[in-house]
Amino acid sequence: MTCTSRVLPVLAICAATFAALRAVAPAAEPAAVSPAELLKESLQAPHTVSYVGQVENVRFSSNRATATIVKIEHRAPSLTRRWFVAPEALYGDYVITHGPATYQFDTKRERLTVSHTRTSEEQLSPLDDFSEVMNNYRALYDGAETVANRSTMSVVLINRYTGERAVRLWIDRDTHLVLKREEYHANGSVAAQTRFEEVRYTGSIPDGIFSTEMPSGYEQVAGRSAVTPSADIDATIKTAGFSPYRPDDLPQGFAIKSADVTTVNGVRTLHLLYSDGLRSISLFENDANAAADFGALRPKTTHFEGHSADYIEDGPTTLLTWKEHGLAFALVGDLLLPELVEIAKSVVP
Amino acid sequence: MNDHLSTDLLVDYVHGELAPSDDARAHAHLAACAACREAYDLETTLSEALRSAAKAEELELPSLVTAAVWDRIRHARPGPAARLAAWLRPAFAVPVAAAIVIGAYFVSPLAHPARPTIDAAYYLEAHAADSAQTPLSERASSIVLETSMLGTAATAEAGSDGFAATGAADDVH
Numbered sequence: 118m119t120c121t122s123r124v125l126p127v128l129a130i131c132a133a134t135f136a137a138l139r140a141v142a143p144a145a146e147p148a149a150v151s152p153a154e155l156l157k158e159s160l161q162a163p164h165t166v167s168y169v170g171q172v173e174n175v176r177f178s179s180n181r182a183t184a185t186i187v188k189i190e191h192r193a194p195s196l197t198r199r200w201f202v203a204p205e206a207l208y209g210d211y212v213i214t215h216g217p218a219t220y221q222f223d224t225k226r227e228r229l230t231v232s233h234t235r236t237s238e239e240q241l242s243p244l245d246d247f248s249e250v251m252n253n254y255r256a257l258y259d260g261a262e263t264v265a266n267r268s269t270m271s272v273v274l275i276n277r278y279t280g281e282r283a284v285r286l287w288i289d290r291d292t293h294l295v296l297k298r299e300e301y302h303a304n305g306s307v308a309a310q311t312r313f314e315e316v317r318y319t320g321s322i323p324d325g326i327f328s329t330e331m332p333s334g335y336e337q338v339a340g341r342s343a344v345t346p347s348a349d350i351d352a353t354i355k356t357a358g359f360s361p362y363r364p365d366d367l368p369q370g371f372a373i374k375s376a377d378v379t380t381v382n383g384v385r386t387l388h389l390l391y392s393d394g395l396r397s398i399s400l401f402e403n404d405a406n407a408a409a410d411f412g413a414l415r416p417k418t419t420h421f422e423g424h425s426a427d428y429i430e431d432g433p434t435t436l437l438t439w440k441e442h443g444l445a446f447a448l449v450g451d452l453l454l455p456e457l458v459e460i461a462k463s464v465v466p
Numbered sequence: 467m468n469d470h471l472s473t474d475l476l477v478d479y480v481h482g483e484l485a486p487s488d489d490a491r492a493h494a495h496l497a498a499c500a501a502c503r504e505a506y507d508l509e510t511t512l513s514e515a516l517r518s519a520a521k522a523e524e525l526e527l528p529s530l531v532t533a534a535v536w537d538r539i540r541h542a543r544p545g546p547a548a549r550l551a552a553w554l555r556p557a558f559a560v561p562v563a564a565a566i567v568i569g570a571y572f573v574s575p576l577a578h579p580a581r582p583t584i585d586a587a588y589y590l591e592a593h594a595a596d597s598a599q600t601p602l603s604e605r606a607s608s609i610v611l612e613t614s615m616l617g618t619a620a621t622a623e624a625g626s627d628g629f630a631a632t633g634a635a636d637d638v639h
Contacts, residue, residue: 234595384582386584
């Protein structure tokens, strides 16, 4: 037997062993891709991955937390049903989404609310927005962890201007589905957390699960309906019928994204939306002296530059309202009150 | 005091309007000065004559008539009309009318035209809906839920215009 004839079987065994190891390894090795690439793939995952599971969402305000638990069934690319398990007030209610259409079934009041977001053709490209996110945030791997018995890679987004951690995502190594997500305030505290308690990937979800047929005795009402975006924000602002103000002091990276004028309770209301790709701030204004009606909510009062302003917290979202220069303003954002007040100060110079 | 009392000083003395020290000096002078004493007597006579003349012009009612008038006043009870008339006297009527008018001003919808308000839930939901368009926002995440604590949204009228304007909103969980 020659040397070659002795080496060949060894090489063959090594090659077979290597191939076998490759076969049992995860399909995608996160370390082989950049965290930004993994993040981008996670955006597309719901379009290709079907699953059932249970999800818990907790939103934190400064002095309380609200939790919601839903059972979820999702069939790629665009059918989703969510059954509310908690809180008690929502128990039994369910929401079905068919692409841009959302059907909310209120089982207690026997009411179906149908609303529409933008169609896929009208939606801004997620990848365009993703580029903006990457312009303002740096993605870093933050270790591996098991979530809902699934192996995940954690990616954290760091604000490029402040160095603050904004969001942390736990992404399934195999499917790239986001299984857990935490959003943080500027002071480092958790603003919101969403995570799968359990998840099972399956494509065999019966069609009936996603049926939007209205049960007998239900009343159907119209919900929100988006309209085609206008390319000219300045032209839209002019239709408000008054001279609006815009904030001068926004956090770095924020830019105006949209403007709309809507008649609410007979009042023409201008809505300016600002975003840095990840976080959003809305400024509403009207010249009808129409104050915010907080209803059963109990707003708190704060003061800045001689103005008395009311505010409430809805989880991590803060709503601040005040009047100035003959206009009524409302500022909304997933920001702490002091941050929102600083922006409010810059609205009217 | 060798000088005679002046007429003004004498008149004031008669009417008791002098300071105590001046009154004492005038009294001492009158006791020693006959001329001033004569002037004093004349002055007091004139004052008494004027007082008597004034009294003579006063009308005195018979005592029975006066008693009857006082008796009516003490026992008189005003009737409904009299009581109403009393309320209509300016001293009462003006403040009461002012209070009614002011009260009506604050209560009347005319004085306070109903100012429109915007439901706070509308602001939160409009913000949530539009911010969900960003792919990495919490609300856009594949595992995100609708969790507004507010329950019911304000109603927005249809007919909005512009970018991402929204129509009616109702019952968003």
